[in-house]
Structures are given as C-alpha cells and as structure tokens.
Amino acid sequence: MVELAELTQRREPREREPGTPRRSPAPAGRRLARYREGAVTFGLLAPSVLLYTVMTVVPVGVAVYLSLTDWNGFSDAVFIGFENYLHLFDDPSSSRAWYVTAAIAVSGTVLMIGGGLVYALLLKERSRTNSFFRTLAYYPHVISALILGFLWAAILGTNGAVNSTLQRFGIGPIGFLFEEQLALISLIGVIVWAGFGFNVVLFIAALQTVPAELLEAAAIDGATRHQTNMRVVIPMISPVITVATVLNLIGLIKTYDLVVSLTGGGPAGATQTYSFLILARSFEGTKVGYANAQAVFLMVVCAALALLVTAVRNRQDRAATG
Amino acid sequence: MVVHTQTEPGRRRGIVRPVMLTLLFLAMTVPVYLLVVNSFKTQEDILNNPFSLPVGDLTLDYLWAAVNSPQYNVIGGYGFTLFLVVVVDVLCILLAGPAAYVIARSLKRRTQLVLLYFLAGTFIPAAALVIPVIYVLRSVGLANTVTGLVAHDVASTLPVSIFLFVGFIRTIPVSIDQAAMIDGAGRLRTFWTIVFPLMRPAVVTVLILNSIGIWNDFVSPQILLSPGSGRYTVTTAIYAGISQYSTDLTKVFPNLLLAVAPVVIFFVYMQRHIISGLTVGAVKG
Numbered sequence: 001m002v003e004l005a006e007l008t009q010r011r012e013p014r015e016r017e018p019g020t021p022r023r024s025p026a027p028a029g030r031r032l033a034r035y036r037e038g039a040v041t042f043g044l045l046a047p048s049v050l051l052y053t054v055m056t057v058v059p060v061g062v063a064v065y066l067s068l069t070d071w072n073g074f075s076d077a078v079f080i081g082f083e084n085y086l087h088l089f090d091d092p093s094s095s096r097a098w099y100v101t102a103a104i105a106v107s108g109t110v111l112m113i114g115g116g117l118v119y120a121l122l123l124k125e126r127s128r129t130n131s132f133f134r135t136l137a138y139y140p141h142v143i144s145a146l147i148l149g150f151l152w153a154a155i156l157g158t159n160g161a162v163n164s165t166l167q168r169f170g171i172g173p174i175g176f177l178f179e180e181q182l183a184l185i186s187l188i189g190v191i192v193w194a195g196f197g198f199n200v201v202l203f204i205a206a207l208q209t210v211p212a213e214l215l216e217a218a219a220i221d222g223a224t225r226h227q228t229n230m231r232v233v234i235p236m237i238s239p240v241i242t243v244a245t246v247l248n249l250i251g252l253i254k255t256y257d258l259v260v261s262l263t264g265g266g267p268a269g270a271t272q273t274y275s276f277l278i279l280a281r282s283f284e285g286t287k288v289g290y291a292n293a294q295a296v297f298l299m300v301v302c303a304a305l306a307l308l309v310t311a312v313r314n315r316q317d318r319a320a321t322g
Numbered sequence: 323m324v325v326h327t328q329t330e331p332g333r334r335r336g337i338v339r340p341v342m343l344t345l346l347f348l349a350m351t352v353p354v355y356l357l358v359v360n361s362f363k364t365q366e367d368i369l370n371n372p373f374s375l376p377v378g379d380l381t382l383d384y385l386w387a388a389v390n391s392p393q394y395n396v397i398g399g400y401g402f403t404l405f406l407v408v409v410v411d412v413l414c415i416l417l418a419g420p421a422a423y424v425i426a427r428s429l430k431r432r433t434q435l436v437l438l439y440f441l442a443g444t445f446i447p448a449a450a451l452v453i454p455v456i457y458v459l460r461s462v463g464l465a466n467t468v469t470g471l472v473a474h475d476v477a478s479t480l481p482v483s484i485f486l487f488v489g490f491i492r493t494i495p496v497s498i499d500q501a502a503m504i505d506g507a508g509r510l511r512t513f514w515t516i517v518f519p520l521m522r523p524a525v526v527t528v529l530i531l532n533s534i535g536i537w538n539d540f541v542s543p544q545i546l547l548s549p550g551s552g553r554y555t556v557t558t559a560i561y562a563g564i565s566q567y568s569t570d571l572t573k574v575f576p577n578l579l580l581a582v583a584p585v586v587i588f589f590v591y592m593q594r595h596i597i598s599g600l601t602v603g604a605v606k607g
Contacts, residue, residue, distance in 0.1 A: 045425075047421075059451050062457050138597055142596060144581070165373065
C-alpha cells in the first residue's frame with residue numbers, strides 16, 4: 001500500500017511554488033510528462049472502451065429510442081412516447097411470456113439450488129468416485145443449450161425413446177412437448193438437468209471453507225449428520241447460497257436457446273419466454289418498436305437483479321470484514 | 323466417541339447415497355447413451371429399439387452421411403466456429419489485458435468508474451441487445467459480415483474478462499512493475515513482458531470462459547450473420563439442418579453427435595481447468 005501511494009504521488013502534479021516564473025522549463029517538462037502519461041493511459045483504455053461503447057452501450061440507447069416509437073422496420077418511425085410500455089401488461093402474449101419466464105426462473109432456481117445442495121453434501125469429500133460424479137453432473141454446462149434442447153426433443157418427442165418404450169407397455173404416447181402444462185414442466189426439467197451440476201460445484205467449493213473444528217464440535221455434541229448439515233453447514237455457506245440464487249435467477253430470465261430447440265415456444269405459445277418473444281416479434285418485423293420496449297423492460301429487470309447481487313455481496317463483505 | 327456418534331447416521335447414509343448416486347448416474351448418462359447408440363441405427367431401429375446396442379446391425383452410413391452432408395455441414399461448421407473462437411480470444415486478450423492493467427494500477431476515481439461502466443455490460447441479456455446491434459452494424463456498414471459478428475463477440479467478452487483480469491492484477495505486487503519501469507520499460511512493455519506472464523491462471527480462465535461461450539453461442543451468429551452469407555457455425559448449422567429434418571432421426575442423432583463430440587473431448591481433457599474457470603467466472607461475473 002505504501003508503494004502504491006508513492007507511485008501515485010509521483011504521478012500527481014506538484015504545486016507550483018509561489019514566485020516561480022510561469023513558463024519555467026522544469027514544470028513544463030513535468031507537464032509534458034504528465035500529458036504523455038495521460039496519453040498512454042488513454043491509449044491503453046481507449047480501444048476496449050470504444051468497442052464496448054459502440055457494440056453494447058450504443059445498442060442499449062438504440063433500443064431505448066426504438067422503444068419510444070411505432071415502427072414496422074420499413075417505413076418512417078413515429079415517435080409515440082411511452083405508449084409501447086403501457087401495453088406490456090395488457091397484451092396477452094406478453095403477459096403470458098412473463099408468466100412462463102417467471103415460472104422457469106423461480107422453479108428452476110429452487111430446484112437447482114436444492115439439487116445442488118443435496119449433491120454437494122453427498123459429493124463434498126475428496127475421492128475418485130466423487131470427482132467422477134461431480135464431472136458427470138457438470139458436463140451439460142459446456143454443451144450448447146441449443147444442442148441439448150434438440151437432444152431432449154428427440155428423446156421426449158412423440159416417437160422419441162421415452163414414448164416408444166412406454167408404448168410397449170401400453171402407455172401413452174405422452175405429450176411431453178405437445179401438451180401445454182407438460183411442455184413447460186419438460187422445459188424446466190431439462191433446464192434443471194443441464195444447470196444443477198454447476199450449483200453442485202459451486203456449493204462444494206463453499207463447503208470446503210467450513211472449518212473442520214465446527215463439524216467436530218457438532219459431532220462431540222452428539223448432532224446427527226442431518227442436524228449438522230441443517231444447523232451448522234448450511235448456515236455457514238448461506239452467503240454463497242444467496243449469491244447462487246440471484247445468479248440462477250438472472251441466468252434463467254434470459255432463457256432462449258433451449259426454448260428454440262426443445263419446444264420452439266409451443267404448443268400454442270405455452271413455453272414462449274420473454275427473450276424468445278422479443279426475437280420472434282422482431283423477426284415478424286411488424287412491431288420493432290414494441291419488441292424493443294420489451295427488450296428494455298427485460299434489461300431493467302436484469303439490472304435490478306444485478307443491483308440486488310451487488311447489494312448482497314457488499315453486505316457480506318462488510319460482515320466479513322467486521 | 324466420535325466413531326460412536328457417527329455409526330447411526332452413517333448407516334442411514336449407506337442407503338441414501340447409493341440410491342442418489344444411481345439416480346444421478348442414470349439421469350446424466352442415459353441421454354448421452356441414447357445419442358451415441360442411435361447415431362448408428364436405421365430410423366426403424368431407432369423408433370422400435372431406442373435403447374438397444376447396435377451390435378449386429380450397426381451402420382456407419384448415417385454418420386458418414388452427416389459428415390459429408392453438403393447442406394448445413396456440422397464438420398464444415400467446426401472450421402468457422404474455431405476461427406471465430408481464436409480470433410475473438412486473441413482480440414479479447416489484446417484489448418482487455420492493457421485496459422485491465424491501467425484500471426488495476428490506477429487509484430483515480432474516474433478510472434474506477436470505467437470498471438463499473440464495463441461491469442454494467444455483464445447483465446445485459448443477449449436476446450434484448452442483438453436486435454439493436456443489427457441497426458448499429460448496419461450504420462457502420464458491417465451488417466451481415468464476419469467482421470461485424472467478431473466485433474460484437476469481442477465486445478461481449480470484454481466485461482467479464484476485464485473484471486477477472488483487474489481482480490488478478492491487483493494481487494500482483496506493484497514493486498514488480500516499478501522495478502521494470504526503473505529499468506526503462508514503458509507501461510505497455512511492462513505489462514506484456516512482466517505482468518502478463520504472471521497472469522497465467524487468469525488468462526487460462528478467461529480463454530476457457532470465452533472459448534466455450536463463443537463455441538456454444540447461437541443467438542449472435544444466427545441473427546448477425548444471415549443464412550445468405552453462407553457462413554455456418556456449429557450451432558447455426560445444427561439449427562438449420564435439424565429444424566428441416568426433425569422427424570428424420572437418422573439425421574438428428576448423427577448430427578448432434580458430431581456437434582457434441584469435440585466439446586466433450588475438450589471437456590474430458592481439460593475438465594479440472596474448465597470447472598474451476600467457469601465457477602470463478604460465474605462467481606465474479
């Protein structure tokens with residue numbers, strides 16, 4: 001820290017002593033050095049900032065502007081103020097997409113956190129078997145969600161592996177992807193299948209920070225394994241659980257690829273998420289302004305959740321440092 | 323005494339654990355098993371005996387057909403996707419490295435605000451952003467070009483990469499930089515020759531995170547690169563191919579197998595790095 005302070009002090013301009021001539025060579029030299037320093041800083045930062053601004057921040061601005069217009073993508077955009085936003089909740093397909101997105105986000109998060117915790121507790125000890133099962137739980141995380149969706153569609157479809165086996169016992173076919181309620185349940189099931197392994201790994205990392213003395217103390221006090229887990233281990237890692245909850249929520253609110261490949265949003269829009277709806281609308285090409293209002297709304301929700309993570313983490317940091 | 327308290331719950335766990343692990347094993351392996359065995363069967367065989375091993379009537383015809391398919395070729399997609407991954411990775415490191423270095427080593431408030439500015443980007447949903455990106459690309463003349471897609475992909479990797487780099491550079495003592503500067507190295511040179519080699523773990527994490535992200539990305543190549551461009555990534559080739567032949571399972575399974583194979587091989591080979599890298603990325607991002 002001392003070194004850091006010295007380094008910055010060296011960079012700071014020194015006060016001009018009273019009475020020295022304004023254009024004395026020494027300060028001019030220093031000023032030149034300072035400009036050069038600033039130019040180097042700027043040169044190192046500028047390319048990233050520029051690219052990020054043009055490709056991320058400007059598009060957000062474009063989305064906000066378009067959301068205030070009535071535009072079909074071809075003719076002139078008409079500025080209509082907040083009218084698009086007023087329709088976000090009285091348009092049936094939009095509000096249904098919210099219901100679907102919220103159902104996926106909430107139930108997916110609950111199941112993934114629950115499953116993640118159960119398997120993290122089962123697999124926390126270091127052993128060859130456990131690391132095999134950890135890897136097994138985790139592998140879908142590296143495969144594209146689009147591909148996982150197509151694979152499960154081939155398994156759960158009308159003539160997929162599950163239904164053709166059931167039919168041999170005289171059952172079905174069951175419309176895992178073709179009945180409205182069931183399709184949403186299937187979608188959530190595949191999401192949880194693909195995502196819970198990540199929570200397992202996250203929680204195992206957290207469990208390894210629980211001090212062994214605490215577990216010994218609980219054992220000496222005669223606590224059963226279940227009691228130890230519920231009263232000692234889970235409270236100890238609750239900060240990680242909180243962060244994982246919000247991260248899962250944010251991740252699931254963006255669900256798009258899996259919907260495209262597993263159900264295509266169907267049947268009859270029963271599995272259309274908000275992300276899916278925005279892109280589908282934009283490509284019909286008739287309601288670009290409205291689709292952008294939905295996009296802006298989705299960004300606001302994600303930003304609100306993001307602020308929540310930051311607040312939670314800050315509180316934890318403060319708690320950790322006293 | 324400790325042994326005594328543990329016998330009872332230990333025995334109960336003795337039943338729960340095998341049951342839970344068997345369930346996990348089945349849930350995670352059966353889909354892959356189906357994917358593999360059905361890639362070597364006829365349509366009739368897939369429909370009638372999806373779970374059977376193709377021992378007697380194994381056929382390589384469909385897999386071979388998928389490898390050689392002239393339309394939406396997945397193997398062809400490997401090349402373009404790999405090209406994207408490499409170009410985006412290199413550009414991301416070249417841009418994010420120096421920027422993170424400046425942010426990590428500066429105590430000025432406005433430099434710290436730049437970090438926050440980047441961080442805001444980590445929470446913008448891709449589906450919400452990609453449509454306005456089209457308009458921006460159109461206005462700079464890069465709509466439907468590989469350059470436009472690369473620009474968007476690099477920009478999307480910058481926030482998390484810079485964030486992870488800044489965190490890591492702050493753990494490297496400043497006295498190392500000072501020594502280099504006293505020896506006459508400029509800041510850029512100090513970064514690339516002294517600091518960057520020390521950042522190996524962070525660089526590996528960022529490379530893995532970005533590579534998997536770009537390889538698996540579907541929204542941006544699908545929307546920023548129209549089918550007319552003739553360029554297909556693995557995911558857009560799969561999408562174009564399978565949405566056309568979704569009932570022909572002899573096309574579905576072999577194509578999916580081809581799409582999954584390189585990722586799974588890469589994962590098995592690098593799994594320790596990948597798991598720790600992605601976990602760090604998620605917790606920090």
